[in-house]
Amino acid sequence: KVSHRDILMKHLKEIKQIESMIKENLSILKDLQRESNIVSRIIEYKSRNNELGKLPPKIHVTAPTFCPRPVDRIEAKKLIGSIKPLTSTTIENGYTMKKQRGSSRELLDTPVVINTFNTGYTNLKNVSFYSEQEIWASARVSEIKCFNIKGNAINAIKTRSGENPNDIAVTSEGCLLYTDWELRTVNKVVNGQIEEIITLQGWIPSNICVTSSGDLLLEMCNDDESHCKVVRYSGSVEKQTIQNNENGKPLYSGDYKIKYIAENRNLDICVADLAARAVVVVSQAGKLRFRYTGHPSKENPFKTRGITTNSQGQILIADGGSLCIHILDQDGHFLSHIDNRMFDDPNGICVDTLDNLYVTEYNTGDIKVIKYLK
Structure with a gap:
């Protein structure tokens, strides 16, 4: 008692x-x-x-x-x-957050670009928002830059290996994370100092995201590019591996092509699998919920790039084939798309605290901020 x-x-x-x-x-x-x-x-x-x-x-x-x-x-x-x-x-996660009255927001009929700034990069890949004073971006270079909302570069970090990072993310405390494929590490930047928090053997770290509980979701590929998996970490401790479906078949393609990852409001894990040309969504427990393979209105192949989710539980996917952004509900139903006339070659994406969408343009080095919700 x-x-x-x-x-x-x-x-x-x-x-x-x-x-x-x-x-x-x-x-x-x-x-x-x-x-x-x-x-x-x-x-x-x-x-x-x-x-x-x-x-x-x-x-x-x-x-x-x-x-x-x-x-x-x-x-x-x-x-x-x-x-x-x-x-x-x-x-864990026994409580659920009740949706506040009036928090539901409709999609704009015509999304608008509310801000654009240039990073000075070519081959711009990733973006991660922490605040209007801390917007991190990376490209196919060893330097990761931090910008404010006006596009002024206020900080920069060089990767320890001298190679470009596969992906970046920011913790709830504002610490930058990046994956280093050369050293096979996940690194955390604290007060300008780089700390290795995860080191892999036989696997190459690729894409990463920070969950609502503070865990890390890390997508990785083995050395011979025959298997990929998603591993959940609490700090440096491995807690969960997501690799196969209930029939023992791989959930994800086995090659090294990018697989951006995001956690949704309902704790689903969403992976944009470029080689499979699909978005693979599993539950928090790792059970397959659905696969989205594009919309029939698009003639070009579905080439997934960045993926993110918003406060409405919607899933947003950058499509390098049709050069647009697909918007799905949390169950995989197509809602709308953000037209390709707004940007050139979209790649990494994220949302800010107001659900505005940040889109990196691979060729121009621009980051565009798009308002798409009422």
């Missing part, structure tokens, strides 16, 4: 701590609102939405149950059965 009570009391204490941090953050925001004329304080403010939006694990307590044993009348006084003791388990 005492141990279970301790578990519940500890859980309550953690919830109260989160509540206290939320109240503290609200107080800071109110101060900023009152002092809105002090621009420096507003610029210095770092959003804690990602940190405070994480829900605690859910404690599930199973009540005692009576388990009778077979008895006869003679043995009735001796054999009366037994009672299982109380048990408790911790269920």
Whole structure:
């Protein structure tokens, strides 16, 4: 009894701590609102939405149950059965975020480009948004640049190997991550210093994303390019491998071609498999949910590139064949596309906190910001 009570009391204490941090953050925001004329304080403010939006694990307590044993009348006084003791388990992601009223947003009939800036790169590949002061981009060079929303370069990092990174991502704390195919590592940049957090043997790291829980999803290919898989890491610890379907068949093509990856609002894992010309979506447990192979209205082959998801649970995919962006709902149904007249050769994509879409143009080195939701 005492141990279970301790578990519940500890859980309550953690919830109260989160509540206290939320109240503290609200107080800071109110101060900023009152002092809105002090621009420096507003610029210095770092959003804690990602940190405070994480829900605690859910404690599930199973009540005692009576388990009778077979008895006869003679043995009735001796054999009366037994009672299982109380048990408790911790269920990760046991809570679900309720959708706020009025949070549903419709697609614009005609999306618009609201900002464009040039990175100075050719062969521009990847983009990852953290804030309007930290937008990271990488190309087929060893340098990864950080821009503000005006397109000013404010920082740059050189990869340790001197090779271009396969992919980049940013943690909820604002730390840059990049995959290094030459050293077979996933690297974290903290205060300008590069730390190796994952080192692979026999596998080459490719694309990466950070989940809502803070885990890393890493897509990788083996040395002879016969197998690919997605591995979930907590820090440097491997937690889950996603490779085959329920029949033992590979979920993903085995070659080294790009497979951008993203987690959806419902915790589905979405992979844009270029060689398979398909988007492969599995559940959090790794079970295949659906494959999307393009829309019949497009005459050119479906060539997947970047993939991202938004607050509506929609999936956005850059198509290098038709030079457009496909928009799906979370169950794989086609909703719309962003027309190819808006950009040249779209590649990596991501969304900001307002769901505006950032699109890298491989040939021009431009990043275009597109408003597509009302």
